[in-house]
Amino acid sequence: xxxxxxxxxxxxRKLGAGPPRYSAAGLVRKGLSGDSWPRVWRDVExxxxxxxxxxxxxxxxxxxxxxxxxxxxxxxxxxxxKAYLGSGGSGRNTAIVRSNYLTPEGVAFxxxxxxxxxxxxxxLNLNVMFSERGHMTLAHTDGAxxxxxxxxxxxxxxxIDSSVIDPTEVGKLAPSLDVSGDSxxxxxxxxxxxxxxxxxxxxxxxxxxxxxxxRGVEMHQKTEVLDILCEGGSGPDGKGPGGRxxxxxxxxxxxxxxxxxxxxxxxxxxxxxxxGVKLPIHTRPLQAAVTEPVKVFLPTVVVxxxxxxxxxxxxxxxLVFGASVDxxxxxxxxxxxxxxxxxxxxVLELMPGIxxxxxxxxxxxxxxxxxxxxxxxxxxxxxxxxxxVGWGTYGFKAGxxxxxxxxxxxxxxxxxxxxxxFHISRFATGELVGEKGAAAVGH
Amino acid sequence: xLLVPTPFxxxxxxxxxxxxEATSRPDPSTxxxxxxxxxxxxxxxxxxxxxxxxxxxxxxxxxxxxxNTATNEFRNPTMPVAKHGKKA
Ligand SMILES: Cc1cc2nc3c(=O)[nH]c(=O)nc-3n(C[C@H](O)[C@H](O)[C@H](O)COP(=O)(O)OP(=O)(O)OC[C@H]3O[C@@H](n4cnc5c(N)ncnc54)[C@H](O)[C@@H]3O)c2cc1C
Numbered sequence: 039x040x041x042x043x044x045x046x047x048x049x050x051r052k053l054g055a056g057p058p059r060y061s062a063a064g065l066v067r068k069g070l071s072g073d074s075w076p077r078v079w080r081d082v083e084x085x086x087x088x089x090x091x092x093x094x095x096x097x098x099x100x101x102x103x104x105x106x107x108x109x110x111x112x113x114x115x116x117x118x119x120k121a122y123l124g125s126g127g128s129g130r131n132t133a134i135v136r137s138n139y140l141t142p143e144g145v146a147f148x149x150x151x152x153x154x155x156x157x158x159x160x161x162l163n164l165n166v167m168f169s170e171r172g173h174m175t176l177a178h179t180d181g182a183x184x185x186x187x188x189x190x191x192x193x194x195x196x197x198i199d200s201s202v203i204d205p206t207e208v209g210k211l212a213p214s215l216d217v218s219g220d221s222x223x224x225x226x227x228x229x230x231x232x233x234x235x236x237x238x239x240x241x242x243x244x245x246x247x248x249x250x251x252x253r254g255v256e257m258h259q260k261t262e263v264l265d266i267l268c269e270g271g272s273g274p275d276g277k278g279p280g281g282r283x284x285x286x287x288x289x290x291x292x293x294x295x296x297x298x299x300x301x302x303x304x305x306x307x308x309x310x311x312x313x314g315v316k317l318p319i320h321t322r323p324l325q326a327a328v329t330e331p332v333k334v335f336l337p338t339v340v341v342x343x344x345x346x347x348x349x350x351x352x353x354x355x356x357l358v359f360g361a362s363v364d365x366x367x368x369x370x371x372x373x374x375x376x377x378x379x380x381x382x383x384x385v386l387e388l389m390p391g392i393x394x395x396x397x398x399x400x401x402x403x404x405x406x407x408x409x410x411x412x413x414x415x416x417x418x419x420x421x422x423x424x425x426x427v428g429w430g431t432y433g434f435k436a437g438x439x440x441x442x443x444x445x446x447x448x449x450x451x452x453x454x455x456x457x458x459x460f461h462i463s464r465f466a467t468g469e470l471v472g473e474k475g476a477a478a479v480g481h
Numbered sequence: 482x483l484l485v486p487t488p489f490x491x492x493x494x495x496x497x498x499x500x501x502e503a504t505s506r507p508d509p510s511t512x513x514x515x516x517x518x519x520x521x522x523x524x525x526x527x528x529x530x531x532x533x534x535x536x537x538x539x540x541x542x543x544x545x546x547x548x549n550t551a552t553n554e555f556r557n558p559t560m561p562v563a564k565h566g567k568k569a
Contacts, residue, residue: 305528307525307527308526308527311525316523316524316525317526318523318524320502365499366499366533367526367533367550368553369550369551370550370552374483376482409522465523
């Protein structure tokens with residue numbers, strides 16, 4: 039597939055010159071002069087070999103490339119995407135970040151990501167619009183309240199700001215919620231996590247792409263990986279355990295590379311299959327919807343496990359809703375009426391006051407679900423073939439730490455401690471990292 | 482809405498419970514740890530034709546059907562099976 043000339047024709051910026059720094063003064067200057075902004079990343083010819091090929095131009099692939107270049111000086115890297123950067127889950131998610139998970143492994147991991155998100159706007163010189171507005175998970179049953187208390191204790195032990203609050207406090211934080219206790223699913227309390235919030239997902243994708251490009255990484259859009267080239271493995275064509283990866287076959291020709299990284303989320307099984315690696319993953323769509331904008335009235339992120347719904351309000355005033363993944367495997371992102379009906383019913387149960395609001399849009403993205411709601415990260419039985427997958431419905435918040443740790447794993451050829459629990463070998467030893475209690479509602 | 486051809490006629494997917502990829506359960510007393518892990522956790526997850534098990538909540542039976550997970554076409558529904566794929 040050829041890249042359309044309109045894309046190739048963009049101004050070619052010299053490497054090393056770097057993107058102009060964004061600033062308020064720059065904005066005013068450009069606004070007054072009417073000059074167009076230079077392209078954010080270069081558009082270069084695809085080479086026939088790289089040190090590292092990363093498949094998937096979402097936040098995970100781009101962050102891995104960025105940290106390979108920034109932290110380890112590995113710059114002969116290509117990020118390939120069959121569509122455009124951010125076309126997968128990274129451009130479709132509901133942008134929620136938090137670190138109040140259930141297992142010590144999960145908490146340490148997601149907390150590191152939040153730390154990186156906290157300084158990202160400065161590090162990448164791009165406003166990622168981090169809104170640290172607080173995150174509230176409602177409990178409607180005694181069982182749920184018990185899990186919240188458990189999570190709060192695990193969180194506190196690791197220094198995370200997280201506690202269980204009662205319905206009165208819930209009502210103070212979000213007055214639009216029905217805390218009367220008269221509803222079918224009365225609110226009994228909530229797990230409150232002040233450092234949680236939302237971040238503009240597109241800005242994260244573009245920021246990592248811009249930073250990686252500046253350091254020499256190449257991004258190739260509309261470049262689909264059709265096969266992974268292997269040798270020495272026990273399966274057909276030298277694929278499978280015991281072999282090693284030699285490159286990829288793409289819609290624009292073969293590329294040789296000793297290291298290939300699978301960062302394709304919903305498509306992860308298809309890519310791993312090309313190397314003869316079977317994954318504990320199935321693909322499900324997760325749907326989301328957004329309303330027309332109204333005045334800001336909802337100051338925090340609100341999640342309800344029992345009602346399978348979560349909601350936050352954007353700076354523009356739209357309510358963004360998400361739910362749980364669809365009930366069967368699917369590579370379709372068409373969405374369904376059942377989702378909208380169920381969502382509307384459940385949201386009104388929580389916030390009876392918004393019954394007259396209109397939905398503007400509904401959409402879906404593919405999620406790579408694992409049995410324990412934790413990711414699958416690191417090397418595999420095929421030498422040089424790495425996976426950073428199993429992101430389910432929670433991979434946006436994990437982008438920075440995943441990129442940082444995967445880059446270290448590739449550069450040092452050893453698994454960093456922070457992601458060691460997520461290695462694929464846990465499914466052979468039975469040491470699963472069960473996060474369902476903190477991640478079943480997709481966000 | 483997704484109309485699933487069940488042994489009792491077409492039903493909306495929301496009337497059914499999805500069990501997942503059709504697998505056959507190895508005999509726990511003779512199987513290897515690798516084969517058991519394979520059965521428990523690993524999946525093919527193709528974007529295309531897949532044989533899968535569904536549960537009909539009304540008639541309380543498991544059945545299998547092939548579905549294309551990229552287009553949602555169906556073919557070859559079976560009569561009821563036991564949960565783990567053996568003939569009921
Ligand atoms: C509706 C929705 C809401 C969500 N909400 C949240 C949330 O609030 N918080 C949170 O933390 N997470 C959330 N998630 C999950 C999160 O979006 C994903 O886990 C995350 O974006 C995964 O990022 P990624 O970079 O791994 O993959 P993706 O962004 O999905 O990127 C994968 C890329 O691989 C490319 N690709 C696939 N096949 C090929 C091929 N053969 N060749 C080349 N390229 C290929 C695709 O084009 C795609 O761009 C949500 C997801 C959805 C769908």
